[in-house]
Amino acid sequence: MKLPHIDLKELKRLKEENFKERLKFIDWYTNWLKKSSNKTWSSQQKKIIN
Amino acid sequence: MEYKYTKERIELEKELNTLDEFVLSFTAILNKLNLNYVIVSGYVSILFGRNRSSEDVDIILEKITLAQFEIMWNELNKLFECIITENVKDAYNDYLTTGCAIRFSKKGEAIPNIEIKFPKTELDIWTLNNKKEILLNRNHLFISPLELQIPFKLFLGSEKDIEDARFLYNLFKDKLNKALLLEFNRKLNIDEVFNRYLT
Numbered sequence: 001m002k003l004p005h006i007d008l009k010e011l012k013r014l015k016e017e018n019f020k021e022r023l024k025f026i027d028w029y030t031n032w033l034k035k036s037s038n039k040t041w042s043s044q045q046k047k048i049i050n
Numbered sequence: 051m052e053y054k055y056t057k058e059r060i061e062l063e064k065e066l067n068t069l070d071e072f073v074l075s076f077t078a079i080l081n082k083l084n085l086n087y088v089i090v091s092g093y094v095s096i097l098f099g100r101n102r103s104s105e106d107v108d109i110i111l112e113k114i115t116l117a118q119f120e121i122m123w124n125e126l127n128k129l130f131e132c133i134i135t136e137n138v139k140d141a142y143n144d145y146l147t148t149g150c151a152i153r154f155s156k157k158g159e160a161i162p163n164i165e166i167k168f169p170k171t172e173l174d175i176w177t178l179n180n181k182k183e184i185l186l187n188r189n190h191l192f193i194s195p196l197e198l199q200i201p202f203k204l205f206l207g208s209e210k211d212i213e214d215a216r217f218l219y220n221l222f223k224d225k226l227n228k229a230l231l232l233e234f235n236r237k238l239n240i241d242e243v244f245n246r247y248l249t
Contacts, residue, residue, distance in 0.1 A: 026213055029217075033051050033221065034221070038053075038064045038065075042066075042099070049069050
């Protein structure tokens with residue numbers, strides 16, 4: 001089986017970009033959370049956690 | 051998000067998820083026995099709406115005697131079981147008093163579980179003495195003060211921890227004791243991490 005070439009620098013860069021995007025999402029999500037009623041956010045959280 | 055934030059406590063009403071219910075069923079027993087404890091793990095961010103789960107919830111329990119521990123053990127064993135050892139004296143002598151944690155799950159289940167340890171450092175003792183009271187749907191529980199929880203998450207430093215720290219900071223930055231937070235940043239040597247990810 002021929003394995004793909006792995007560019008570790010590229011993977012590291014993609015990992016860092018992914019992390020930055022998740023941090024941006026946290027900013028978006030916390031803004032949404034602040035504006036949402038407790039019933040709205042906690043019922044959505046319940047669906048994910050349960 | 052509606053909550054009431056004072057220096058002593060945060061009051062919050064939410065639709066409880068299974069992890070909240072699990073934690074409340076455990077802390078109700080600690081409360082009933084008037085034990086001094088504090089939740090220090092990622093559950094703190096989940097409590098306030100972070101959308102992730104956790105396989106364990108870390109609790110620091112003030113050092114108690116074997117006799118007190120046996121009472122706690124017997125109360126917990128009505129609903130929970132210790133998944134590290136079945137023997138109460140081993141749990142106390144071989145684990146807790148030697149600095150190791152023990153874990154309790156609901157009977158017959160492994161996940162989620164509560165990891166309990168006695169305080170090992172001055173920081174653990176400070177956390178116990180300065181815990182924040184939470185009134186969650188009128189149930190009492192105690193968490194690490196956010197001015198420590200946020201810097202400590204940054205100190206731990208995994209991507210998940212940094213995300214938890216950013217989440218809590220975004221939510222509560224207007225309420226926090228900034229001087230205390232910055233002092234913990236300094237003591238934990240994470241000023242640079244704080245400036246990179248939280249400002």
